[in-house]
Amino acid sequence: MLDLKLDIDSAPLAREISDIQRKQIPFALVLAQTRLATNRIKPGILAVMGQRLDRPTPTTMRSLFAQSATKSRGAKVWFKDSWTTGIPADAYLQQAVQGGARPHKRFEKSLIAQGLMKAGQYAVPTGGYLNQYGNVSRGVITRILSGLGAAEGGRGYQANATASKRSKRKGNAERYFVGTVGDESGVWERKASAFGDGVKPVFLFTDSAPQYRVIFPFFKIGENIGKAHGQAELANALREAILTAK
Template sequence: MLDLKLDIDSAPLAREISDIQRKQIPFALVLAQTRLATNRIKPGIAEVMGKRLDRPTPTTMRSLFAQAATKSRGAKVWFKDQWTTGIPADTYLQQAVQGGVRAHKRFEKSLIAHGLMKAGQFAVPNADLLNQYGNVSRGVMTRILSGLGAAEGRRGYQANATGSKRSKRKGNAERFFVGTVGDDTGVWERKPRKQVAPVFLYTDGAPQYRVIFPFFKIGENIAKAHGQAELANALREAILTAK
């Protein structure tokens, strides 16, 4: 989360106004910070997101929010940290913003919890599984976990494959398995003519991420570039409209 605060004493116009006009300073600060957050920083960060992130989804691009300032607090720009379903952007964008070691994803945690992958391993998807945004869809991961007997059941819903006719028609239990083929260990898919193909391959050690989207630095640079101009404009407007 990026908190914005402007210093009124650094604005050239502030040194030229009368004591009566100074009463408009609190309003000018609120107005300037709000405009800086909503009209400058939020769209500026969104533009960089579109260029730096690898095929960001529409949901990711809509996850950036700006909160107007008040007299008691500054304006804020942040990623949505709560969603009804799925993982919020504030969580899954941390590697892009801060870099470092990737934590286990929900899919990997399910594999580990069911003894299908070691705690120190990570699952790397086959490129053929990726959608247009470079991700494995939730539906595909659910089918795989269901076939492996590692799907999570929620609200009475049993997601794992069973011996029922309906489950057998889907064929997930026969389709996916965990094992070692050649030198590679991971999740595999059975193909026609007794062929198998890798779905997820296991690696030892967590993937390392470099910073590709320095959220805070971008916001700070935009604030430095436009903060004083927004403050000066807001102060003039406040003085002209003062009653």
């Protein structure tokens, strides 16, 4: 989260105003911080996100929020930290912002909980199953977990494949399996073709966490935009506040 603070004493116009006009300073600070967050920093960060991140999804691009300032609180710019479903952006963007090793994803935790993958392993998707955003779709993930008996059920709903006719028609239990084929261990899909049956890897297991470099320095970008435009926004807000003072 990026907190915005402006120093009123550094604004040139602040040294030329009267005591009566000085009463408008709180309003000017709120106005300047809000405009800086919503009109400068948020659009600037979004522009860099679109350039630096690899095919960001519309949900990711909508996850950045700017909170207006009040007299008791400065303006803030941050990624939404909770969703109705799925993983919040402030969690899955941490590697892009800070770099380092990737923690286990929910999919991997489910495999580990069922003993299908070792605790120190990670599941890396293969290229043939990636969508236009470079991810394995939620639908494919759900089908895999269901077929492997690793789907999470809740509120009376059971997502794992069963022996029912409806479940067998979906074929997830027969389609996906965890095992070692040749020298590679992972999640595999059975594929039928005119040339015979075969298997194709969906995820391959690795013994080390994927490493990420910093590709999106969120805080540095926000601070640089604040330094570049903060005083101008403050001067404009202070001038506007003085002109409207009663």
